[in-house]
Amino acid sequence: MPFDTLQSSLRERFGSDSFTTSEFRDNRRIHLQPGRVFDFLKFLKENAGFDLLFEITAADYLKYPNARDRFGVVWGLANTATGERVFLRTFVNEPDLTLPSAFPLWKGADWLEREVYDMYGIVFEGHPNLKRILMPEAYTSFPLRKDYPLRGRGERHNFPVITRAES
Amino acid sequence: MALDIPENVVLSKLDVIANWVRSNSLWPMPFATACCGIELMATGASKHDLARFGAEVMRFSPRQCDLMIVAGRVVMKMLPVLQRIWLQMPEPKWCISMGACASSGGVFDTYAVVQGIDRFIPVDMYVPGCPPRPEQLIQSIVDLQEKITKTGTLWGTEFNQRTAPEGPRVNETIPAGVIVAPGDYSKSKRISLN
Numbered sequence: 001m002p003f004d005t006l007q008s009s010l011r012e013r014f015g016s017d018s019f020t021t022s023e024f025r026d027n028r029r030i031h032l033q034p035g036r037v038f039d040f041l042k043f044l045k046e047n048a049g050f051d052l053l054f055e056i057t058a059a060d061y062l063k064y065p066n067a068r069d070r071f072g073v074v075w076g077l078a079n080t081a082t083g084e085r086v087f088l089r090t091f092v093n094e095p096d097l098t099l100p101s102a103f104p105l106w107k108g109a110d111w112l113e114r115e116v117y118d119m120y121g122i123v124f125e126g127h128p129n130l131k132r133i134l135m136p137e138a139y140t141s142f143p144l145r146k147d148y149p150l151r152g153r154g155e156r157h158n159f160p161v162i163t164r165a166e167s
Numbered sequence: 168m169a170l171d172i173p174e175n176v177v178l179s180k181l182d183v184i185a186n187w188v189r190s191n192s193l194w195p196m197p198f199a200t201a202c203c204g205i206e207l208m209a210t211g212a213s214k215h216d217l218a219r220f221g222a223e224v225m226r227f228s229p230r231q232c233d234l235m236i237v238a239g240r241v242v243m244k245m246l247p248v249l250q251r252i253w254l255q256m257p258e259p260k261w262c263i264s265m266g267a268c269a270s271s272g273g274v275f276d277t278y279a280v281v282q283g284i285d286r287f288i289p290v291d292m293y294v295p296g297c298p299p300r301p302e303q304l305i306q307s308i309v310d311l312q313e314k315i316t317k318t319g320t321l322w323g324t325e326f327n328q329r330t331a332p333e334g335p336r337v338n339e340t341i342p343a344g345v346i347v348a349p350g351d352y353s354k355s356k357r358i359s360l361n
Contacts, residue, residue: 135279136244143278152278156243157286159250164289164329167254 001084003028006048013043029087037090038100041075045105050077050086053102056112058120061091062146069093071120075102092122101126119144186319189233189259190312193222196232196256198249201239203266203298210301222308229255234311236304240268241281253288259323261291261315263307266298273297285334 007021010030019032019040032040044050055076061067069091078085092099101124102109113124114133121142124130132139139155141148172178195217199207210217217223226232229252241249253262264284267273270293272282284290291314292307318325 141278148278150277156278156281159243159246159281159287161286161332161334162250162253162288163332165327166330167289 029089031089034090034092041102049079052078052080053106054078058116060146098123098125103127181321185321186316190315191221193234194224194226194232195234195236196229197225199238203238206298207238210304215301232256233260235262236265237269237284238265240275242279246281263292264290265294
């Protein structure tokens with residue numbers, strides 16, 4: 001399905017002011033409000049043939065030149081029959097860092113959303129088991145946020161020291 | 168010597184015999200977490216042949232080992248595992264910190280990577296390199312054999328004297344609110360922080 005056709009079917013379904021699009025080379029992106037994400041994902045999966053969710057990721061735009069919002073979240077969808085790809089993009093800001101979970105549509109969203117939660121603290125409502133996936137469970141920070149120092153806040157030094165005499 | 172002993176009898180100290188036996192049958196526990204582990208495997212393989220020094224018996228159970236070779240970076244999620252494995256090894260035991268990452272964190276000066284295992288477990292030998300060549304690891308094992316021969320005792324009393332932590336003490340304070348901001352590449356300069 002060409003991107004023009006996809007855009008017109010999305011306009012027909014959701015209205016022309018519910019999203020904007022941009023293209024760079026063969027990257028085709030749909031920008032939308034956080035509240036519409038699940039409807040778009042569901043439509044793209046069930047009506048437009050984008051049957052594979054291959055990526056969920058995020059970026060922190062704190063102090064980024066000309067950025068208006070804090071976190072950008074990206075969903076990457078692929079049509080496995082034709083090889084086409086499309087990216088959904090939305091922005092969320094503190095304190096409301098909640099987004100709908102894509103888990104009811106793709107079981108593969110499970111670990112992807114857990115990673116985004118682990119690194120950025122973005123909460124996916126409806127996720128069955130939203131806990132940290134990479135960092136230890138006792139960890140309290142979200143390390144890929146730009147206001148988190150690269151060397152951490154001393155977590156890497158917070159262990160008991162075993163001397164040779166007592167081991 | 169005035170002693171009248173047969174010529175097939177050798178007199179020695181028990182310490183010397185124990186050191187001789189221990190230093191020539193080190194059983195390594197390969198704690199390989201990164202590319203140093205590949206060099207560790209090469210050291211054990213036929214070309215470099217660690218068996219020449221009696222240390223070829225890699226055991227994957229800490230209860231059968233007396234030499235822990237930490238090869239690779241240790242992250243904060245792995246460090247409790249490392250400490251537990253170290254405590255599970257029976258006495259006498261030694262530790263080689265292999266490579267830049269295990270010894271100092273290497274280039275991984277980030278929130279998750281432990282900046283040298285000697286901050287949290289005792290280390291006998293450090294091997295520099297990123298990763299070290301197998302010859303360097305072999306040299307460290309030979310040096311460790313010399314250390315055992317020179318300082319070892321039958322009952323391991325030399326270990327009991329090492330009561331102080333041996334790694335660098337942590338005294339690093341990170342100012343609150345430090346922000347790593349991206350550069351403004353359209354003007355090819357870094358934007359000011361805070």
